[in-house]
Amino acid sequence: MRRSLLALGLMGFMSMAMAADGTTGATVSADGKTGATAAAAAGAAAMTANLCLPQEFGGVADGKSLNTAAIQQAIDKCAALGGGEVRLSEGLWLSGPLELKSNIMLNIMADATLKADNRENDFVAAYIGAPTQPKEAFLLANNAQNVMITGSGTIDGSGEEIWWEEALEVRKAVRSGNAKVFEERFPGVKLANGMPRPWLIELNNVTGGMVYGLNITNSPMWNVVIRNSQEIGVNNVKITAPTTSPNTDGIDIVSSKRVHVENVEIFTGDDNIAIKSGVDQRTASASEEILIENSVMHAGHGISIGSETANGIGEVIVRNTTFDQTENGVRIKSARDRGNMIGPLHVSDVTMEKVSTPILITFSYAGNSGAAGLGLVEPLDAMPVTPTTPHVDGVYINNLKATGANIAALLSGLPESIVQNVVLQDVEIESQMGIQARYVSGAIINTKVESADGKPIVRGPDYRMREAR
Template sequence: MLKAVSLLVVVLVVGVTIFDGVESRKTKRRIQESFDYSAISCRAHTASILDFGGVGDGATLNTGAFQQAVDHLSQYASEGGAQLVVPAGKWLTGSFNLTSHFTLYLHKDAVLLASQDIKSWPVVDPLPSYGHGRDTAGGRYISLIFGTNLTDVVVTGENGTIDGQGDLWWQQFHKKKLKYTRPYLIEIMHSDTVQISNLTFLNSPSWNVHPVYSRNVIIQGITILAPVTSPNTDGINPDSCTNTRIEDTYIVSGDDCIAVKSGWDEYGISYGMPTKQLVIRRLTCISPYSAAIALGSEMSGGIQDVRAQDITAINTESGVRIKTGVGRGGYVKDIYVKGMTLHTMKWVFWMTGNYGSHADNHYDPNALPEIKGINYRDVIAENATMAARLEGIAGDPFTGICMSNVTIGLAAKAKKYPWTCTDVAGVTGGVVPPPCQLLPAAGEGEGMCDFPAENLPIDNVELQTCSY
């Protein structure tokens, strides 16, 4: 058994060297490197996964070592918190839970490999705002890295890698052999003050990064990669979260690069927790079959005050897409998008009110979504098949649409009519090619569709430089 001893940080003239705080059964180990990183909180204590018997050979299962390490380090939550360092190596593991006032740090040559033994993955209940799993009506496999009811948790590194080894899951999904919804790479629930940064996520079984029912979340400097044909490998899905900042991300995926959500049909309406105060900036996306940013389709708890800026999408089906339908209820409003550069798109703008996909047959057919206050400005697109496909709901139009300073270069084989519009209302200014009659010109675009000038609270959160 591992015996805890005091954690020591020895500051030397030549730098900082960390001695591990845990004695293993064989010998004391030392983390030989010093390093700096940026985080919402620095920690007073540190240990290595090696101290808990971890073996980074790509074959030894380390699930127990990771959970033992987190459980042990949780004792320091009220004493300045603790950090678990994962050094270079390939660390095969199943799911493990995080704790509060805790940092998981991956070395640049560290790779977490998700276990391929599906039977070993614990099953948890569906999310209350969804009522059902996304793949099946039953429960869902827990995420690889999971945490709930946490305060002050950081998952970061020197661009270390978390590899979901998703191909096995994708095959089982396509063959309809899965009993439960596929796991995500990281899910943080019911938590406050969360940071996920400077990591590479590969081949997730399904969604990659899923903060849900949480607040004060920073996701920064991450790379997400999956085959563009992989099923439902969404990049980042902020879900019923308040005060979230996503920035400096590069995503190649088989689904939406960022999908903003807040629950599904009657379950989302009942749970009633919106996503609001969301900042997305400096996103680069490649997703030939989906959107750079999607709002919905699960948006029944509401989505409000989303600010997206400096978005680059290449070979992506659409830029910003709103997905909803009868039975969803909820709302999507006060959406601001500024500065999109798009190359090779099917649709630059896409809004649809006929998205089916219901949790079950118990949704309320009278629950109509409210879509209003959707603002786009300073958009340049090249090689687009269509400018826009805008489809509201009969008797429930999408209103307050504003587009200004938009230039769309159509592809050589573009559709004959670049705009299709039904059940929408709004204004435009300085838009080329000229939009549909439901979006009449109201000037040249100067001062239209203004991006909010004031910062959101999450914009004012500054990271510290942590040294070990």
């Protein structure tokens, strides 16, 4: 991974000092010391050059008035001036879908809430396998540069009020065996996706983007979606959704590179963070150069790579992160119909408490949320290698400590594609069941697994892990 990413030099305005009220403090240096480019610095300057207020266009934060037009006109005004800050002051701002543009800072101040309102039925459903379309996210930046969504206020997606009930009914029908209902209503959409709904925040084909300081809650579906983008930061953000909320991933990184996630806290009903590259090959690029650090994952499915990995996943780093009662810890999930090259993945200095499966690598994903209680040590039938066969090479896990787990780790490749170069070093796990592994190579070094069943490692077929103290 490039040194600039590790030095946090993702973009010029990432180094802005943010005051408690969400306003910008220090200016951006463009001398290269922070990794900023002249273009990024110019974009950051443009975002503070003009102030555009929805009140100028009749906007009222009274919790009753629909402010879609007023907020959008404020955005358009700043964009026409070359960039600027669109500020939402104290109050409840109801709005339909909004489109952000280059060099725009949307600043949601303390005690301000921007809440989704679909009274005009203008939201449309989003789907990872389809091109971006207008109004598929509450806040959409498409084909833009230098976009910032910031402040210390709240973005409320009205998911519970408008979208979750129907999605849960569809899920119930599918899980009862009536998949035909889903397939007829949503042709071409994978069952694992869940019922398509709008996303909350989407950055698509954006260079230089930041989501900073906000409370994000109640999303219709995925919360923060970073798609086909680069030099993106998500920092000091809290994302909340009930564990029962359907498909409410916290952060989805799709076919994007040089993404830095830091100091986030996520409670959700699905993956806390998911890194993907699409369901069909040659329709998108790999996701790579991803850094996740200094964060807390609460109730949810943990940090996942996949399951949509058809265009590959490059280097991912997860470090200095806590997992608290998530279903999984760090997971790679793929399948024969959606794979490509995946790796390397570096995980270090991680703690997990009451995480069902701390380490999970499987190539048999079929829409199941996790692997608690599964045993993956039986032989599999080999299949021909195809362009979508998943290949994992390089998973390095160092200084991971987990207590209260169910299964310590599941490592399960395929006969035709074993998981290669998995290294567990200085790992300590207390669990009901130990490591279950098949079709995997690598090393287990100075690692201690205390399992209640007395079987710290169950070795399945084609187990090639070197074990050393």
